[in-house]
Amino acid sequence: MVKFKIDNKVVEAKEGEYLLDVARRYGFSIPTLCHHEALGSDGRCRVCVVEVKTRWRKRIVTSCLFPVSKDIEEVYTASEDVKLVRRTVLELLLARCPESDVIRYMAAKYGITEPRYKKDTDKGKCILCNMCVRTCENIVGVSAIGIIGKGPEKKISPPFREASDACIGCGACVAVCPTGHIFMEDKDGIRLIWRKRFELAVCPKCGRYHAPVEQLEFISKKTNVPMEELLVCTNCR
Amino acid sequence: MLPNIEIYAPNVVPKEEFVVSGHRACQGCAEVLALRHALKIFGKDTIIAMATGCMEIISTPLPTTAWTQPWIHVAFENAAAVASGIEAGLRILRKKGKIPDKDIHIVAIGGDGGTADIGLQALSGALERYHKFTYICVDNEAYMNTGIQRSSSTPYGASTTTSPAGKVSIGQQTWKKDMVKIAAAHNIPYVATACPSYPFDLIEKVKQAKMANGPSYLHFLSVCPTGWRIPSEAAIKYGRLAVETGIFPLYEIKDGKYRITYNPEPLRPVKDYLKGQGRFRHLTDEHIEYIQKRTNEHWEEIKKLASLK
Numbered sequence: 001m002v003k004f005k006i007d008n009k010v011v012e013a014k015e016g017e018y019l020l021d022v023a024r025r026y027g028f029s030i031p032t033l034c035h036h037e038a039l040g041s042d043g044r045c046r047v048c049v050v051e052v053k054t055r056w057r058k059r060i061v062t063s064c065l066f067p068v069s070k071d072i073e074e075v076y077t078a079s080e081d082v083k084l085v086r087r088t089v090l091e092l093l094l095a096r097c098p099e100s101d102v103i104r105y106m107a108a109k110y111g112i113t114e115p116r117y118k119k120d121t122d123k124g125k126c127i128l129c130n131m132c133v134r135t136c137e138n139i140v141g142v143s144a145i146g147i148i149g150k151g152p153e154k155k156i157s158p159p160f161r162e163a164s165d166a167c168i169g170c171g172a173c174v175a176v177c178p179t180g181h182i183f184m185e186d187k188d189g190i191r192l193i194w195r196k197r198f199e200l201a202v203c204p205k206c207g208r209y210h211a212p213v214e215q216l217e218f219i220s221k222k223t224n225v226p227m228e229e230l231l232v233c234t235n236c237r
Numbered sequence: 238m239l240p241n242i243e244i245y246a247p248n249v250v251p252k253e254e255f256v257v258s259g260h261r262a263c264q265g266c267a268e269v270l271a272l273r274h275a276l277k278i279f280g281k282d283t284i285i286a287m288a289t290g291c292m293e294i295i296s297t298p299l300p301t302t303a304w305t306q307p308w309i310h311v312a313f314e315n316a317a318a319v320a321s322g323i324e325a326g327l328r329i330l331r332k333k334g335k336i337p338d339k340d341i342h343i344v345a346i347g348g349d350g351g352t353a354d355i356g357l358q359a360l361s362g363a364l365e366r367y368h369k370f371t372y373i374c375v376d377n378e379a380y381m382n383t384g385i386q387r388s389s390s391t392p393y394g395a396s397t398t399t400s401p402a403g404k405v406s407i408g409q410q411t412w413k414k415d416m417v418k419i420a421a422a423h424n425i426p427y428v429a430t431a432c433p434s435y436p437f438d439l440i441e442k443v444k445q446a447k448m449a450n451g452p453s454y455l456h457f458l459s460v461c462p463t464g465w466r467i468p469s470e471a472a473i474k475y476g477r478l479a480v481e482t483g484i485f486p487l488y489e490i491k492d493g494k495y496r497i498t499y500n501p502e503p504l505r506p507v508k509d510y511l512k513g514q515g516r517f518r519h520l521t522d523e524h525i526e527y528i529q530k531r532t533n534e535h536w537e538e539i540k541k542l543a544s545l546k
Contacts, residue, residue: 007337029339036249102448
């Protein structure tokens with residue numbers, strides 16, 4: 001166990017634990033966009049920055065990926081430097097996604113209503129936090145989407161910007177997206193997501209659409225529950 | 238039956254619990270389920286002011302508590318007033334530098350009695366003063382914890398202990414009070430209805446309510462197996478039926494704009510919803526037809542409001 005101070009409060013943590021987890025355990029609030037307890041950290045949004053003072057120097061780090069070690073003497077979660085960096089990060093994010101309510105709300109807390117930089121128009125609400133990709137890979141287990149392109153062209157998409165065979169239309173990426181960028185629509189028995197059209201299964205008992213056929217087939221294969229049982233919607237089951 | 242269905246979206250809901258086990262809610266209580274999902278989104282930095290009601294009775298018999306967030310029990314009528322006091326107090330303490338500059342959200346929770354009957358005045362005042370807080374009404378359609386007395390939120394035709402069905406009366410004789418419209422009439426940034434049978438919809442609305450720049454009002458339909466006289470395992474099912482029959486439409490009003498968040502069309506006949514419930518079992522076809530007519534009118538009205546952009 002290592003002892004150090006966060007904002008003048010003595011905390012204890014295991015070596016190797018991430019700073020964000022320690023701070024949250026002791027009740028400090030550090031905002032994040034790309035951190036999720038089921039997915040872990042990826043260090044992409046850069047909103048979770050804190051200032052770490054070691055024996056030799058002070059520096060700004062992303063708390064979600066900074067492991068606790070014996071060298072840490074003190075951590076500041078709301079010093080002037082931290083606020084400045086966080087404000088800049090949020091301003092850049094807001095310039096990238098001016099439509100996003102979540103980022104606008106977070107930025108407003110740091111006094112930013114309009115970014116100084118030129119606003120992007122082609123990025124939608126996506127901040128490239130990679131959470132949807134990690135969910136697809138680690139939680140659903142199909143890896144239907146990924147990051148494609150480089151530099152300003154970088155975006156989340158199925159391979160080759162085409163409908164992916166791997167996607168099962170479960171919508172877990174929609175649920176996890178912090179800004180609500182991913183588009184999903186159920187209409188007239190068709191689910192539209194990631195440029196792919198999914199046929200929705202009809203419940204034989206009540207005659208309503210409930211889940212994509214491909215998703216049910218995937219679950220059936222994975223759990224060995226027969227398809228006939230899965231076709232009945234959760235309401236009639 | 239389906240052990241691995243939770244491999245998807247449910248896995249990305251926050252795992253920390255704020256309503257912990259050991260409380261005394263009835264078997265199959267959907268009210269505590271709704272609050273459990275909602276408080277997960279509000280997170281650790283939240284202060285709750287809760288009016289007397291089911292949720293207070295079941296969670297805090299004297300030496301114990303089921304809440305891990307700061308929680309204040311207030312009288313039936315002033316949950317909203319206390320919440321606005323907390324908000325104003327915190328603002329001043331923050332201004333004076335006595336507490337760290339944290340984003341603390343205030344939530345006031347009341348049952349349908351505490352909201353629609355007794356606490357309406359305090360709620361209206363708090364909404365009008367534009368305090369930044371969220372009011373949650375957990376609506377189980379009667380005063381359940383004192384023995385199922387009627388409230389103004391009890392639906393037409395329901396039999397309760399103070400509006401019993403018999404030869405003279407059919408039970409509750411007035412239509413349910415539309416609290417959502419009353420809240421929306423204060424021109425507040427966010428008003429929504431939600432049902433714990435649709436947890437992702439509920440979570441999404443709680444997120445919006447938390448971000449609203451001013452007061453927000455959430456109306457949860459919380460199925461009560463004890464008071465509605467249904468088997469306890471059917472609570473989720475009746476929540477879904479209420480939505481699918483159009484009796485409880487899921488919609489939100491954001492900055493005055495209506496949006497239907499779940500479109501159950503084609504609507505099921507209301508009979509599906511009414512027939513299994515003990516509180517409605519005396520209803521004749523005539524009454525059911527009347528309820529069907531009013532329900533359709535209400536649904537058409539919401540649809541019309543939602544299409545106006």
